[in-house]
Amino acid sequence: MTFLYELRKHGALFVMALPALILLVLFNYMPMFGVILAFKNYNFYDGILGSPWVGFDNFKYLFKGDAWLITRNTLLYNLVFIVIGLILSVALAIILDEIRSRFLSKTYQTILIMPYFLSWTIVALIFYAFLSADKGIVNQLLSYMGFHPINFYTDMTYWPYILIFVFFWKSVGYNSIIYLASVTGISPDYYEAATIDGANKWQQIRYITLPCLRPIIIIMTILSIGKIFYADFGLFYQVTYNSGALYPVTQVIDTYVYNGLVTMGNYGMTAAAGLYQSFVGFVLVILTNWIVKKVDRDSALF
Amino acid sequence: MLHKSKAWCLSLAVILLLSVVLSACGGSSDSSSATGANGELAPVELVFYNYATPMKGQERVMQAINKYLKEKINATVKVVTMEGSDFETKVPVMLASGQPMDIVFTSSWTNNYLSNVSKQAFTPLSSLMDKYGQDLKKTIPDTLWKGMTVKNEIYAVPSYKEVGHQVGVLMRKDMVEKYKIDTNSIKSWKDMEPILKTVHEKDPSILPLDGSEGMYRSIPVQHMSGDWNLPGVINVGDQPYYKRSDDKIFDQYETPEFKEFVETAYRWNQAGYTPKDVEYQSEGDWKAGKVFAGSLLYAPNYVYKRSAQLGYPLVYQNLGKGVIETSDVQGGGFAIPRSSKNPERAMMFLNLLYTDPVLANMFVHGIEGQDYVKVDKTFIKPAEGVDPLNPDYDYGYGWMWGNVNIFYYDQSYPKDTLEQFKVFEDNNTPSPALGFNFDTTPVQTQIAAINNVISQFYPPLVRGTVNPDQYLPMFIQKLKDAGVDELISEMQSQYDQWKSEQTKS
Amino acid sequence: MEHTSNRFNQLPRSWNMVFHTLLTVLAVICIIPIILVYAISFTSEASLSAKGYQFWPSQWSLDAYRYIFRNGEQIVQSAYVTIGVTAMGTLFSLIVTSLFAYVLSRRDFRYRNIMAFLLFFTMLFNGGLVPSYIVNTNVLHLADTFWILILPYSLSAFNVIILRTFMQQSIETAILEAARIDGAGEWYIFGRIVLPLSKPGLATVGLFTLVTYWNDWFLGQLYITNPKLVSLQYMLMKLQSNIDFVTNNATSATNNMLLAQIPAEGARMAILVIVLTPILCAYPFFQKYFVKGLTIGGIKG
Structure with a gap:
C-alpha cells in the first residue's frame, strides 16, 4: 500500500530512477549469480549451475603460506593511501583554490593530473629508467658522487617509500579534483559574511571550507574503506617488475592471487578471492556507515 | 520498520529471480550434432580461432580457401586470428562461456591444454578421428599422439613441428674466432665459465652472457605437471645430471644440482658475466652487438635466420642432449570445443589441413601467383611486386598452421630444411614418462601457494641476482610450507597408476 | 560584487609565495616524465640503445x-x-x-x-x-x-x-x-x-x-x-x-x-x-x- 502511495506521490522520481535501475539489473545483478562459482569446481560441460559444489575449498589457498604477511601489506598500504591521500588531496584542492593567480592555478591543475593518464606499464618503465641497476639515472648520480650503486629491484628497504611516492605522484592531482569542485561549490555568501566579521583566511578555511567539505570527505572515506582489501595491481605488480626479492614488502592480495592462478586459470578460485575481498570491505562499510549514521545522519551512505 | 524490511526483501527477491531466469536463457548450448554425414554433406561454416598475427590480405586469401574447401568438404571456414594478450583474454572466456566455435588453438603456453581438458572444454577426438581423420592419424607420429593423451583420450591434434626441446648457446662468431674458443668443448652449462671469463677479461665493454636463466633448462628432465616451474620432475636419459631412478619423482629445487647451479649463477652475476637488472631486455644490445652469448631453446634452421636478422654471423652449440617430454608435444595443437555444432566437419577440415599441401600452403603463404611463386617442389619466392619485408599475406615458417612437413619454404631457407627437423627429433631422448599428464585438481590449493613461492624465489636465484646461501634455504622451506610434499606424493601416485596402465595395454 | 580586494579575503602574500613554490616543485615532478615520454617518442632507436633515455634526443627520428x-x-x-x-x-x-x-x-x-x-x-x-x-x-x-x-x-x-x-x-x-x-x-x-x-x-x-x-x-x-x-x-x-x-x-x-x-x-x-x-x-x-x-x-x- 505504501508503495502505491509513494508511486502516486513521487511518480516522477521513479521514472527518473528507472534507467539507472535497468542498467543495474542488466549489468550488475544479472551476472551476480556468478558468485556461486566461488563454491564450485567449474567445468564447462556442466555449466555454472550444474558444476559440483566444493564448499569452501576454493578459499583455502587464500589462507596458506604467507597469507598473514600479504593481508598485512594490503591493509597497511591502503590505510596509508586513504589517510595521507585524504590530507594531501584536500590540502591541494584548498591551495589550488586559494592561491592568487587564476592562470597559474589552472596551469598547476593541468600539470598535476597528467601522471594519472599514464598506464602502469609506462609508469613502471619511467621509474625503471631512474632506478635500474646498470643504466638507472639514480645510480649514475650515486656513482658520480662516489657512493656505492644500489640495486633497487633486489633491495626491499626502499620499496615502501617508493610505492607510496609513486601512488601519490600518479593519483593525488586527479583525486583532488573532487575536493576542488566541492570547494568551488561553497556559497560565497559564507565567506562574505566571515570577512565582514573580520575572520582571516586561515579562520575561514578552518570554520567554513573544512566543515563544508565534511560530507564529501566522509563519503569518499566510506567508499575507500570498502576497497580496503583490494590493492592496485598495476602498482604492486608492474612497478616492482614482480621482483621476487621485494615480495616481503610488495606482495598484496591481488598479486598473490594473480601469481597463484595465472597458469591454472581456475575460475572458482578467482571468484573466491573476489568474494573474500568484497565481503571484508562490505562488513567494514556497514560498520562505518552505522557509526556515521549515529553521528551525522545526513552524511551516511544509505 | 516492518514495511521497510518487507520492501528490502521484495526488491532483492525480484532482482535475484530476474537474474536467474534471464541467465538461464543463455547458458546452455547443447552440442546436438545434426549433420547428416551419409551421402550429401549439408553446407556449414566452421569458426576457427587461431593464434597468429592478423594479415592484411586475409580476406582475399580466405575467399580462395573457402572456394577450395567448398569443393572438398562443402564447408567454409571463418578464421579469426589473434595473438598475445588479445588471444589470452578472449579465447579462454569464450570457451568458458560456451561461445560457438569449431576449432581452437590450444597449447601449454596459452589457452592451456591440460587445464581446458580438466574443465571439459574439448570434444574427445578418438572416435571422430577413426571416422573422418584416418590420414591425419597416420601423418603424425605416435610420440606426438601419446603426448596429447589424457586418461586414454585425445582432445587436440598436435602441431607437427620440431619434436622435443634442446637448450644451447648462441655466440658471436667473430669473437669465438678472435679468442680461439673451442665450441666443441662445451658439453654442459658448466663449461661456459672459462669462456665467459675470457670474454669478460679481454673486452669488458661486452656483456658475456645475456642471462643464466635459460641454461638451467639444459638439465634433462621431464616436468611432471607440464608446468616447467612447478616442483616435481623425473630423470630423462643416461646423462650426467639428476641421475635418479626413473620411477621416482622428486623436487628439483632440493637437489645438489640446483644448489650448484644457483651458486654458479650468483658467482657469474657477481663477476659481471650476466646482467644485474631484474628486467634486462637483451634485444637492443644484441642488435648493437654488445652481447657475446645467449642461451635459447633451439629450433631447426634458427641460427641461420637469427644471423640474417642481426646482420652478423653466429655459432650455436648444444648443451647436452635434448629431451622429448609431454609438454613439448603440447607446444601447440587444435581442439574441437564442446560448443561446436559440427565436430565431424571440423575433423574433416583438420584432416585436410594436415595432409593437403594445397590447402595448408594457402594458409601459410597465400595464393600462388599472387603472393608467391614456386621455385621447385619445396621452395618458393615472393611473387612479382610483393615487398618481402611487408607482405600482404605470408606466415613465413608458419608452424601455427599445423604440419610443417607439407609447407613450402622461402628459397632463402637452407636446402636441407626438412631434413633438419628429422635430425633434430632423432637427437632428442624421449622421456620415460612421455604421455603422462598430471591432473592438478586434487592439489590446486597447494599449487596456487607454490606458484607464489616460485615467482618469489626462482627468477632471482637462477639469474644469480640474490645470494643463494641466504635465499635457497628459504626457498626450500617455503615450498614445504606451501605443500610441496603433498604435490609430489599426489604426482607419484598418479604416475604409478599411469605406468601400471601402460604395461597392461 | 566585482573582485573586492579585501585583504581578509586573500591569502597573505608570504603564504602565497610558499604555496607557489610548493606547487612549482610538484608540477616539475609531474611533468618531467611526460616530457620524457614525448622525447622518447621522437628519439631514434639507435641512439636510444646507445645512450638511453634523453630529454633532448641526440638523434631525432619520426620512425616510431x-x-x-x-x-x-x-x-x-x-x-x-x-x-x-x-x-x-x-x-x-x-x-x-x-x-x-x-x-x-x-x-x-x-x-x-x-x-x-x-x-x-x-x-x-x-x-x-x-x-x-x-x-x-x-x-x-x-x-x-x-x-x-x-x-x-x-x-x-x-x-x-x-x-x-x-x-x-x-x-x-x-x-x-x-x-x-x-x-x-x-x-x-x-x-x-x-x-x-x-x-x-x-x-x-x-x-x-x-x-x-x-x-x-x-x-x-x-x-x-x-x-x-x-x-x-x-x-x-x-x-x-x-x-x-x-x-x-x-x-x-x-x-x-x-x-x-x-x-x-x-x-x-x-x-x-x-x-x-x-x-x-x-x-x-x-x-x-x-x-x-x-x-x-x-x-x-
Whole structure:
C-alpha cells in the first residue's frame, strides 16, 4: 500500500530512477549469480549451475603460506593511501583554490593530473629508467658522487617509500579534483559574511571550507574503506617488475592471487578471492556507515 | 520498520529471480550434432580461432580457401586470428562461456591444454578421428599422439613441428674466432665459465652472457605437471645430471644440482658475466652487438635466420642432449570445443589441413601467383611486386598452421630444411614418462601457494641476482610450507597408476 | 560584487609565495616524465640503445610515428571509435547518473536508502568475468557491437554517490520547497534548478566518465573482434601486450623472429602521445567549472 502511495506521490522520481535501475539489473545483478562459482569446481560441460559444489575449498589457498604477511601489506598500504591521500588531496584542492593567480592555478591543475593518464606499464618503465641497476639515472648520480650503486629491484628497504611516492605522484592531482569542485561549490555568501566579521583566511578555511567539505570527505572515506582489501595491481605488480626479492614488502592480495592462478586459470578460485575481498570491505562499510549514521545522519551512505 | 524490511526483501527477491531466469536463457548450448554425414554433406561454416598475427590480405586469401574447401568438404571456414594478450583474454572466456566455435588453438603456453581438458572444454577426438581423420592419424607420429593423451583420450591434434626441446648457446662468431674458443668443448652449462671469463677479461665493454636463466633448462628432465616451474620432475636419459631412478619423482629445487647451479649463477652475476637488472631486455644490445652469448631453446634452421636478422654471423652449440617430454608435444595443437555444432566437419577440415599441401600452403603463404611463386617442389619466392619485408599475406615458417612437413619454404631457407627437423627429433631422448599428464585438481590449493613461492624465489636465484646461501634455504622451506610434499606424493601416485596402465595395454 | 580586494579575503602574500613554490616543485615532478615520454617518442632507436633515455634526443627520428601510421587507416578508424564512444558514453552516462543522483538526494523519498544500498552493493560485489560475459553475449547479444563499449560503464556507483553528495550539499531543501509551492513539477525543478546548481559536480563526474571511456581497452579486448570497432586504447594495448608477450617468451626461437619486427619503446611512447594529447587539451574545458562563485547565477536566475 505504501508503495502505491509513494508511486502516486513521487511518480516522477521513479521514472527518473528507472534507467539507472535497468542498467543495474542488466549489468550488475544479472551476472551476480556468478558468485556461486566461488563454491564450485567449474567445468564447462556442466555449466555454472550444474558444476559440483566444493564448499569452501576454493578459499583455502587464500589462507596458506604467507597469507598473514600479504593481508598485512594490503591493509597497511591502503590505510596509508586513504589517510595521507585524504590530507594531501584536500590540502591541494584548498591551495589550488586559494592561491592568487587564476592562470597559474589552472596551469598547476593541468600539470598535476597528467601522471594519472599514464598506464602502469609506462609508469613502471619511467621509474625503471631512474632506478635500474646498470643504466638507472639514480645510480649514475650515486656513482658520480662516489657512493656505492644500489640495486633497487633486489633491495626491499626502499620499496615502501617508493610505492607510496609513486601512488601519490600518479593519483593525488586527479583525486583532488573532487575536493576542488566541492570547494568551488561553497556559497560565497559564507565567506562574505566571515570577512565582514573580520575572520582571516586561515579562520575561514578552518570554520567554513573544512566543515563544508565534511560530507564529501566522509563519503569518499566510506567508499575507500570498502576497497580496503583490494590493492592496485598495476602498482604492486608492474612497478616492482614482480621482483621476487621485494615480495616481503610488495606482495598484496591481488598479486598473490594473480601469481597463484595465472597458469591454472581456475575460475572458482578467482571468484573466491573476489568474494573474500568484497565481503571484508562490505562488513567494514556497514560498520562505518552505522557509526556515521549515529553521528551525522545526513552524511551516511544509505 | 516492518514495511521497510518487507520492501528490502521484495526488491532483492525480484532482482535475484530476474537474474536467474534471464541467465538461464543463455547458458546452455547443447552440442546436438545434426549433420547428416551419409551421402550429401549439408553446407556449414566452421569458426576457427587461431593464434597468429592478423594479415592484411586475409580476406582475399580466405575467399580462395573457402572456394577450395567448398569443393572438398562443402564447408567454409571463418578464421579469426589473434595473438598475445588479445588471444589470452578472449579465447579462454569464450570457451568458458560456451561461445560457438569449431576449432581452437590450444597449447601449454596459452589457452592451456591440460587445464581446458580438466574443465571439459574439448570434444574427445578418438572416435571422430577413426571416422573422418584416418590420414591425419597416420601423418603424425605416435610420440606426438601419446603426448596429447589424457586418461586414454585425445582432445587436440598436435602441431607437427620440431619434436622435443634442446637448450644451447648462441655466440658471436667473430669473437669465438678472435679468442680461439673451442665450441666443441662445451658439453654442459658448466663449461661456459672459462669462456665467459675470457670474454669478460679481454673486452669488458661486452656483456658475456645475456642471462643464466635459460641454461638451467639444459638439465634433462621431464616436468611432471607440464608446468616447467612447478616442483616435481623425473630423470630423462643416461646423462650426467639428476641421475635418479626413473620411477621416482622428486623436487628439483632440493637437489645438489640446483644448489650448484644457483651458486654458479650468483658467482657469474657477481663477476659481471650476466646482467644485474631484474628486467634486462637483451634485444637492443644484441642488435648493437654488445652481447657475446645467449642461451635459447633451439629450433631447426634458427641460427641461420637469427644471423640474417642481426646482420652478423653466429655459432650455436648444444648443451647436452635434448629431451622429448609431454609438454613439448603440447607446444601447440587444435581442439574441437564442446560448443561446436559440427565436430565431424571440423575433423574433416583438420584432416585436410594436415595432409593437403594445397590447402595448408594457402594458409601459410597465400595464393600462388599472387603472393608467391614456386621455385621447385619445396621452395618458393615472393611473387612479382610483393615487398618481402611487408607482405600482404605470408606466415613465413608458419608452424601455427599445423604440419610443417607439407609447407613450402622461402628459397632463402637452407636446402636441407626438412631434413633438419628429422635430425633434430632423432637427437632428442624421449622421456620415460612421455604421455603422462598430471591432473592438478586434487592439489590446486597447494599449487596456487607454490606458484607464489616460485615467482618469489626462482627468477632471482637462477639469474644469480640474490645470494643463494641466504635465499635457497628459504626457498626450500617455503615450498614445504606451501605443500610441496603433498604435490609430489599426489604426482607419484598418479604416475604409478599411469605406468601400471601402460604395461597392461 | 566585482573582485573586492579585501585583504581578509586573500591569502597573505608570504603564504602565497610558499604555496607557489610548493606547487612549482610538484608540477616539475609531474611533468618531467611526460616530457620524457614525448622525447622518447621522437628519439631514434639507435641512439636510444646507445645512450638511453634523453630529454633532448641526440638523434631525432619520426620512425616510431611512421611505424604507427603504417596502419594509417586503422588509426583513423580507431580514432572515430574512441571519439564516438567517449562522446556518446559521457553524454548518456551523465543523463542517467544525474537523474539517479537527484532521486537519491531527495530526503523525502521513501525508497532512497534501498536504492542507495542496491547501488553501493554493486560497487563491491560482482559476478565476475565469465558470468558477465555470458549475460552480455548470450542474453543481451552485445558482443562486437558499439553498445558494449558504452553500456557497461554508463552507470558507475562511485559517480552517482559523488554527485548525490554534491547535490545534497549545494542545493538547499528550502529552494526546492519554494519551487514546488510555486507549482513547479519534478522535471522542471530537476532541469531548471538542480542541474544548473550542480555544475561543478557534473563537471567532475563528467570528467571522470570521459576519462574512463577514453582510457578503456578492456571491454574492447574482451568483446570486440571487428577491426572497425577497435578503439585507440585497445590498439595501443594490443601493440604493447604483443611486445610484452614476445619479450617474455623470447627464449623460444619462433618468438625471437617476431621480436625483430616489433618496434621498440619509441612506438609505445608515440602511441601514448597520440592518446594523451587530446585529453590534455580537453581538460581546460572542464576546468572552467571549478571556479568559485559560479553557483550564484543559478539561484538568482
